[in-house]
Amino acid sequence: MPPLFASGDAPSYERLMGRWSRRLAPPFLDFAAIGTPAAILDVGCGTGWWMRALVEAGVEPTRLAGIDIQPERVEAARRAVPGAAIEVGDAGRLPFADQSFSVVLQLTLLSSLGSHGAIREALGEGIRVLAPSGVLLVYEPRVPNPLNRHTVLVRGSDLEAGGATPNERLSLTLMPALARRLGAGTEHRYKRLSRLPFLRTHRLIAYRR
DSSP: OOOSSOTTOGGGOTTGGGTHHHHHHHHHHHHHTSSSSSOEEEETOTTSHHHHHHHHTTOOGGGEEEEESOHHHHHHHHHHSTTSEEEEOBTTBOSSOTTOEEEEEEESOGGGSSSHHHHHHHHHHHHHTEEEEEEEEEEEESSOOTTOTTOOOOOHHHHHHTTOOOSEEEEEEEOHHHHTTOOTTHHHHHHHHTTSGGGEEEEEEEEEO
16 A cells, blocks of 8 residues: 655645645545445544545545534534534544544544543544554644643654554644744745754654554
8 A cells, every 4th residue: 555645745734734635635535435434533523624624625524423522512513514423422432333434533632632541542442443454643743842731742652552553654834833933925934944854843643554
């Protein structure tokens, strides 16, 4: 199976997940064509931003499922993505059968869970519901954020303990504090600066079953 992340793509992810929908839509569409009716699960879906981006990229809403622990966010996500199966639930206790999804997304979810134990539980659950030949995508900071004490840095040992030893990694996302100060010519400057690995604050990790 070809790599999900083409080498040299990091500079083209200028705006966090905004460009991901176009870059990752082809492999998502391939995965969505197999498996159960709801082929893609967004764990910690929030108000449905990412699922809506996938729909705009060509994924059928009926192929999407989402779960979030906050009922008000679930209601907002249902309004944003009609046709998707979105439920209230806990990332550490997913209400789905084993091997139910071809793609499982955990995007800025793990660092918000409060402890390394909770991170490992959520990773284990993500893998449990992942179908054979499926892919788990994790997007998280790769450096500590001293300005947000509520976040927990996801460690390599968390991934290993949760059973999600990465098959592929991609560093991306220009340091937000720097990106907000680029001023005129932001697009050009962002692309140039994001080529410097030490200025990228996040990582996208793919685990293939």
